[in-house]
Amino acid sequence: MSDADGVRYVGFWKRAAAGVLDLILVMFVVVPVTVYVFGDGWTNARGVLGFVVNWVPLGAAIIAFWVMKGATPGKLAISAVVVDAQTHAPVDFWQALTRYVGYFISTIPLFAGLAWIGFDARKQGWHDKMARTVVIYRPR
Numbered sequence: 001m002s003d004a005d006g007v008r009y010v011g012f013w014k015r016a017a018a019g020v021l022d023l024i025l026v027m028f029v030v031v032p033v034t035v036y037v038f039g040d041g042w043t044n045a046r047g048v049l050g051f052v053v054n055w056v057p058l059g060a061a062i063i064a065f066w067v068m069k070g071a072t073p074g075k076l077a078i079s080a081v082v083v084d085a086q087t088h089a090p091v092d093f094w095q096a097l098t099r100y101v102g103y104f105i106s107t108i109p110l111f112a113g114l115a116w117i118g119f120d121a122r123k124q125g126w127h128d129k130m131a132r133t134v135v136i137y138r139p140r
Contacts, residue, residue: 005088012118018078021074022073025073030058037053062096063100070138080137081135083133088134095133098130099127100127102131106126122134
């Protein structure tokens with residue numbers, strides 16, 4: 001799907017594939033750290049320490065990738081970038097933070113906010129709408 005400026009939006013299935021790749025990469029980092037911190041009870045990593053170990057570094061890394069590279073490794077693999085919806089400029093820290101928090105909101109009602117990508121004209125999920133971002137194929 002393209003708009004009048006020739007920008008090509010990345011659709012649901014490509015973004016889902018990028019997300020799976022990111023998830024696999026994250027597991028190689030998060031699981032060993034969680035096992036180191038929690039030992040055999042790593043699947044019970046709850047509470048504040050569980051949140052800090054599992055979500056804070058992950059969120060910081062994702063936000064850093066969006067701000068510094070324009071995409072996570074999964075999106076880079078499919079030649080996609082996250083940009084401002086109006087200007088197509090790189091996202092700033094606040095947009096990236098809003099987008100990350102928006103992921104959680106997008107998943108709460110049966111992943112409806114992520115599924116919305118498949119129906120939206122600019123392929124925006126709820127997290128994209130909240131942060132005023134779009135995911136486009138990297139211009140050549």
